[in-house]
Amino acid sequence: MDAAPNISEVAALIADPSRGTMLTTLLGGQTLLASELARTAGVTPQTASAHLAKMVDGGLILSESHGRNRYFRLASPEVAHVLEALSIVAKPTKVRSLRQSKQTRALHFARTCYDHLAGEVGVALTSKMLEFEWLMSEGKNFAITDRGADGLLAIGVDMRRIPTGRRALARQCLDWSERRYHVAGLLGAAITNRFFELGWIGQKASTRAIEVTKAGAQGLSKNFDIRVDALKSQSETM
Amino acid sequence: MDAAPNISEVAALIADPSRGTMLTTLLGGQTLLASELARTAGVTPQTASAHLAKMVDGGLILSESHGRNRYFRLASPEVAHVLEALSIVAKPTKVRSLRQSKQTRALHFARTCYDHLAGEVGVALTSKMLEFEWLMSEGKNFAITDRGADGLLAIGVDMRRIPTGRRALARQCLDWSERRYHVAGLLGAAITNRFFELGWIGQKASTRAIEVTKAGAQGLSKNFDIRVDALKSQSETM
DNA sequence: ATGATACTTCGATGATAGACGAATAATATG
DNA sequence: CATATTATTCGTCTATCATCGAAGTATCAT
The missing domain is CATH 1.10.10.10 (Winged helix-like DNA-binding domain superfamily/Winged helix DNA-binding domain)
Known part of the structure; x- marks a missing residue:
């Protein structure tokens, strides 16, 4: 035993x-x-x-x-979950060097959290999907509306093709940098995958930081009304 | 920054x-x-x-x-969350002494997990509430049905009096011993509190282990169709 | 084959920190 | 006031473990 x-x-x-x-x-x-x-x-x-x-x-x-x-x-996702939970409790370290400051700004702007988008872009995306009523907050999860399913399908994320399993469909994951929620779970992963496929975002090796491409900026503006450069400038003025 | x-x-x-x-x-x-x-x-x-x-x-x-x-x-609940997440990933230690074995059996039978019930009793309770359609599984949370609200009111848990806040109402918390979900969040805490008030359960100082009283066994049988001794014997045959 | 690359094993070193005994501080009890 | 209880501070000892140099193994390139 x-x-x-x-x-x-x-x-x-x-x-x-x-x-x-x-x-x-x-x-x-x-x-x-x-x-x-x-x-x-x-x-x-x-x-x-x-x-x-x-x-x-x-x-x-x-x-x-x-x-x-x-x-x-x-x-496993369970291990990722432990690391996330620790990130929330851990107090942030102070930035020392200019180099570190750049890295930090990049991380705050956009990064992957295991397999989904986090940072300002991830939070903005989630916020817009709530505003458009693609998602509804439901406890510690998100429910996907019919409108949301349609909207996602338009950018090539087909909810019907997401396998159902033990893993949550759309978990609310607390962002350590923004202290607001972004979409995790299967939906978060599916959206992030699709953004990679579309060439909207890219990732350098051995970094969590995500870069938004020109095509990505256009796509996010058109489909989600997100002004990427507005986010960037906001983080630069901090 | x-x-x-x-x-x-x-x-x-x-x-x-x-x-x-x-x-x-x-x-x-x-x-x-x-x-x-x-x-x-x-x-x-x-x-x-x-x-x-x-x-x-x-x-x-x-x-x-x-x-x-x-x-x-x-x-904070966040710290509790870290400890829970670690419990899932941690491999169970092997039992050595008889004394430890007893403690272990008690923990598996019933314990508190921060502020809600866990272990066989916690999982059985959750399972019955799902069976009775008091709860509905909804991603990583539970939704409370009207029938559930009525049933809970009958044992003195008034959903309307539970304060709404940042904390999830009824989170699905993975039980490390049973590897099945039990109810956490505000509802889990409210039910557990009520069980203490009713004298159904008791806790010895500086233990997480929970004891089910005679009144508790009756109450659980009558209200939830749970046979506590059946659970107990099951854990003893393991 | 020969050298280069990627990773591992071994052994030595040095720093960290967990443990307790002894002593001190703060509070309760009589 | 005297004494017991609870918790903390200080100093010392010890064990653990992260680190790296040196050497070894496995694979790739030419």
């Missing part, structure tokens, strides 16, 4: 700053190389290797070997 | 086994003394004092002094 779960064991895996940075990077939803994760954490490959082994062993991440490369990704 | 949140810092606070035990105990929703927490963690008062100071400083718990006593409780 199982006793109470040992939360400290998992927490200890996240508690190391190098591992924390790796996990936060992987929360971008990407599958990354050991060397890339070593670089983002600022440690040597040996050190990174030890960290990654521990996290694989602890069930936080999964690895896949291709030739001499080894790829890592988060093990 | 704020940079990315430092999740490792928070995780480090939970990563220590003594602190983990204290937090898990406080997840029972109780307000406990420093000495009680020292005992549950199995450390001396000095050591506990240092741990508690760190957790207060880190924003995980709040303290309140009454005379020479100092009481501690979890700082």
Whole structure:
């Protein structure tokens, strides 16, 4: 029989700053190389290797070997959920360098949160979908209206083709930077995927930061009445 | 401007086994003394004092002094949420002693999860309310039907008197022992409170384990068609 | 084959922090 | 006031673990 779960064991895996940075990077939803994760954490490959082994062993991440490369990704949405929950409780660190400030601004502007959009763009998108009554707030989830289903279909997100499973359809995920909700769950992932397909957004390797392309700015303006440059300037004046 | 949140810092606070035990105990929703927490963690008062100071400083718990006593409780539902999320990911520890086995069985049978019922009793209650169509599953939440509101009113839980706020009304909370959902959120708390008021359940100090009284067994049988002893025997045969 | 790249293993080092004993402070009880 | 109880502070000891250099293995490129 199982006793109470040992939360400290998992927490200890996240508690190391190098591992924390790796996990936060992987929360971008990407599958990354050991060397890339070593670089983002600022440690040597040996050190990174030890960290990654521990996290694989602890069930936080999964690895896949291709030739001499080894790829890592988060093990499950549950792990992502832990990282999100910690992000809410964690107090934000103060920005030190100009370089860091740039990165920070990019993260606040738009980023992936496991597999869906977060940051100003993610929150603006969610806010507009509520305003258009595509979504309705329903407790800790969103309900999708008929109008919403139509609207989403128009940009190529077909709700009927989203597989139903254990995972929530449209969860309200609290954004740590905006302190407002954005759409997570299957719908959040589907929309984000479609935006990638359409070339509206792009992501550099080993960053959570998302860039909105010209086509994306047009698409967001036309379909969602979102002025991307207005968001950007707002974040720059902060 | 704020940079990315430092999740490792928070995780480090939970990563220590003594602190983990204290937090898990406080997840029972109780307000406990420093000495009680020292005992549950199995450390001396000095050591506990240092741990508690760190957790207060880190924003995980709040303290309140009454005379020479100092009481501690979890700082927020957000912190409870982190602990729950960690419980799901953490692998269960194996039971070693007979004493531990008893405690474990008690925890599996019924416990408080921050401020609502969990364990076999919590899951059974939720399951019955779904069966009776008092609740409807709705994504990651429950919706309360009119029939449900009536039924709850009959045992003294008045939905109209539950304050609406940021907190979800009836969240689906994944039970780490049963791996099924139980009712959390404001409704979960209201029901649990009422059960305490009715004397249906009781809790020993500094334990998360809940005992169902004779009155409770009758009440649960009459109102929810739950046979408490059937649950108990089931857990004993495991 | 030969060298280059990606990752891992091993061993040594150094820093961190958790533990307790002893002593102190604050409050309650009689 | 004296004494017991509760909690904290300080100093010391010890164990753990993150880190890296050096060396080793596996794969790719030419």
